[in-house]
Amino acid sequence: MDDQTFRKAMGKFATGVTVVTTQFGEEIHGMTANAFMSVSLNPKLVLISIDHKANMIDYINNTGKFAISILNEGQKDISAYFAGQNQESREIDFNWFNDMPTIKESLANLTCEVHDSVVAGDHTLYIGKVTDIKITDGEPLAFYEGKYRQMQNGAGVN
Numbered sequence: 001m002d003d004q005t006f007r008k009a010m011g012k013f014a015t016g017v018t019v020v021t022t023q024f025g026e027e028i029h030g031m032t033a034n035a036f037m038s039v040s041l042n043p044k045l046v047l048i049s050i051d052h053k054a055n056m057i058d059y060i061n062n063t064g065k066f067a068i069s070i071l072n073e074g075q076k077d078i079s080a081y082f083a084g085q086n087q088e089s090r091e092i093d094f095n096w097f098n099d100m101p102t103i104k105e106s107l108a109n110l111t112c113e114v115h116d117s118v119v120a121g122d123h124t125l126y127i128g129k130v131t132d133i134k135i136t137d138g139e140p141l142a143f144y145e146g147k148y149r150q151m152q153n154g155a156g157v158n
């Protein structure tokens, strides 16, 4: 099985898009991730999966904490930026929440402490214990078949 077939199959799983952020010393770092899931209600745990090639790995290993910002439908540009798809570097005006940098105007912000981590192939899975949550109204940015999507009218399926 080749990598392209695997990615094509995984691309059939529609997801939202998040930006993972953390701070180590004076330095803030952010990266786009769609490998995010809810894990447990009691205690409240979430999971992210980070490629060993990503700079984010060292930041999280050093700080032991991270924040998740779930992007809204207007934040495709932020997603592309934090995926390293833009050439120019920007000054980002982060929103401070529970002493962590988060993305302004996103649908939800969660701050987390690393509860556990598991090396899984070429990624590390970080299970985060959720320490605080902020929720904002809006529609989500979706990712499907390697493309950004918008939900149509947010209508339910009967």
Ligand code: FAD
Residues within 6 Å of the ligand: 017, 028, 029, 030, 031, 032, 033, 034, 035, 036, 049, 050, 051, 053, 054, 055, 056, 057, 079, 080, 081, 082, 083, 084, 085, 086, 089, 090, 091, 092, 143
């Ligand atoms: P870098 O490439 O170092 O940083 C990303 C960009 O953000 C750079 O342009 C950098 O300059 C900028 N930046 C970072 N911090 C700041 C700051 N404080 N101020 C200003 N600019 C800043 N990879 C995964 O491992 N797991 C996933 O779940 C995942 N999901 C993805 C989903 C989508 C939809 C996309 C498009 C990509 C996804 N990726 C995922 C790939 C990942 O986002 C990129 O490979 C990313 O570039 C790797 O992160 P990095 O830590 O090396 O960040």
Ligand code: NAD
Residues within 6 Å of the ligand: 006, 007, 008, 010, 011, 034, 035, 049, 050, 051, 083, 145, 146, 147
């Ligand atoms: P794509 O068509 O490569 O991605 C489709 C799906 O494949 C993703 O949603 C993800 O589930 C899976 N996938 C892609 N790359 C992966 C990887 N290296 N490890 C594990 N799963 C992976 O989407 P795209 O628009 O070409 O993505 C842009 C860039 O972001 C690519 O370099 C891609 O590798 C990367 N990306 C990485 C992950 C990840 O590491 N989990 C997830 C999404 C995108």
